[in-house]
Amino acid sequence: MAPWMTKRTFLERWSLRLVMLLIAIVMILPFLYVVSVSFSSYKDVVSANLVIFPLHPTLEAYQWVLSGGSILQSFFNSVIITAGGTAINMFMTTTMAYALSRKNVPGLKLILWMVLLTFLISPTMITSYLVVRDMHLLGTWWALLLPGAISTFNLIVMRQFFMGLPEELIDSARIDGASHLRILWSIVLPLSKASLAAIALFYAVAHWNSFFNAVMYINDPQLYPLTLILRQIVLQGTMPPDAATLSSTPPPNLTIQMAVVVITMVPILLVYPFLQKHFTKGVLTGSIKG
Structure with a gap:
């Protein structure tokens, strides 16, 4: 290799590192x-x-925020909503993705077209509210969990990953008498850990950060998720209902707002490192194969 080419490669490498370092600092x-x-x-x-x-x-801001019951209650509400919602999402998505990945499913093309249509046609806010109301889900956590049980994007990624698995494994299991549920549980899911981890992270982050559905469907402050309390404090400038009962003088509103923001970010920051190694692999594999 010519010396000028080596020097150019060296400059390109360090220029890229410098740009990435600046982007990291800005973030x-x-x-x-x-x-x-x-x-x-x-x-x-x-x-x-x-x-x-x-x-x-x-630690005054954190002591003041955590001394009331609203923040802790909303934190546990968010944990329950995120855990339960992610479990429902993964069950519905994996079972439907596996069914759509089989070639002998009756009406497969029609079902796929109906799924893909949801990319182009999405329900309006009024339509979603009327559906939730008619299903008698208003004022319950089910209004936050059931309407978005399956994400079309995640379903397509999961289906493509399942289609990329060796068909011989499925056929051999069928010859041995295994049912589709047995094949899904014992063969497909263990081979799809990377994709499952990525999709679960997508769903968990969406549930944890969601607040708009709670604004529309939840009226009981005891059921509020943490993001809704954060919205009230940061955007509306209102404190939790039990803040007025605190005897100590509250810190400045700015420190309280930032303390609630940090409390909201910590769970995702703790979970993400454990799923990071599966994140890129799962998404890329699921979108390329098939």
């Missing part, structure tokens, strides 16, 4: 600012002495 700085403000003291907030790291760190 990390807002997160560090939010965390810094949440740990900042009243004096730092009032004097606007806010830097990447708090000058006088304190």
Whole structure:
């Protein structure tokens, strides 16, 4: 290789690294600012002495937020909604994706066209509300779980992954007398861990961050998810219902808002590293094979 080509390759490699480093800094700085403000003291907030790291760190905002019952209650509500919703999503998506990946299913093309039509035709807000109301789901968590039980994008990705599995495995299991449920549970799912982890992460993040459906369908504050409480504090400037009963003087609103934002982000940040190794592999494999 010519020396000038080696030098060019070296410059390209380090230029790419520098660009990626700048992008990482731009993405990390807002997160560090939010965390810094949440740990900042009243004096730092009032004097606007806010830097990447708090000058006088304190836990007052977290103590004040967690001392009331609304934040903790909404946190557990979000955990239940996310866990239950993801379980329903994965069950419905995997079973339908496996059925659509089999070539001998009656009316397969018609069903596929109906599934793909949902990409182009989506229900309006009023239509969704009327369906939820007529199913008597208003005011319950089922209104947050059942209407979006299957995501079309996730279904297509999962189906393509299933179609990429060796057909000989399925045929040999059928010859041995295994049912489709047995094949799905014992053969297909163990071979699809990467795709399952990626799809589960998609569903879990969507449930954890969702608040609009809760605004429309949930009226009982005891059933509010954490994102709805966060929206009230950050956008509307209103504190939880039990905030007025606290005896201590509350910290500045800015530190309270950022503390709730951090509490909302922590669960996803803790779960994501365990699924990261499966994320890219599962999505790419499911979208290319088949």
